[in-house]
């Protein structure tokens with residue numbers, strides 16, 4: 001019996017060659033050749049600190065084994081995409097997780113791993129493109145996120161993508177700012193024409 005997971009039930013496609021084009025970035029399905037860059041970014045202590053996590057401490061060989069399993073089956077509530085430049089350089093990842101088919105909401109995570117691309121609008125465009133994709137192709141009604149309260153670059157990027165602050169939360173020693181984009185707000189910003197909000 002085929003078990004449909006919650007990402008499929010809200011309308012997120014299972015396609016292995018998805019490609020969503022924004023103004024500066026392309027969001028696409030993950031592939032094995034992304035593993036080297038993902039390993040480098042996840043092993044970077046500074047990037048881990050910006051994401052309130054710890055750097056990876058395993059060999060690339062072990063990482064690669066998990067990676068291929070994850071690619072075949074990304075988990076019932078996760079929808080991971082790579083972020084490329086329009087020219088095809090892989091610069092990061094943008095993922096929906098905790099996809100909740102009952103509440104019709106999902107959490108968004110973004111990492112522009114390549115520092116050369118920080119502060120140049122790529123993060124804002126990737127988030128804007130993911131939000132547009134979600135609200136034009138799925139039944140989700142709310143996208144929310146959290147970022148460390150001192151990560152001003154992240155706050156600014158999310159604000160520029162149209163997210164509104166919803167408060168603060170604490171997890172262990174970390175303090176986060178929380179933000180959201182609702183379908184109603186997105187439609188209002190987009191002027192009801194399904195276009196980009198900003």
Ligand SMILES: CC(C)(COP(=O)(O)OP(=O)(O)OC[C@H]1O[C@@H](n2cnc3c(N)ncnc32)[C@H](O)[C@@H]1OP(=O)(O)O)[C@@H](O)C(=O)NCCC(=O)NCCS
Pocket residue numbers: 047050051110111112113117118119120121122123124125146147148151152153154156157160
């Ligand atoms: C957070 C992140 C996704 C933002 O993407 P980005 O491409 O760097 O951001 P953008 O260029 O789209 O927007 C950043 C904005 O913040 C501004 N900014 C940068 N540093 C800032 C600071 N210290 N204080 C205030 N604003 C700042 C930039 O000037 C820019 O605004 P502008 O376009 O009005 O000039 C990306 O930097 C990233 O992944 N960083 C590393 C990991 C990380 O922080 N992860 C946590 C995500 S929750």
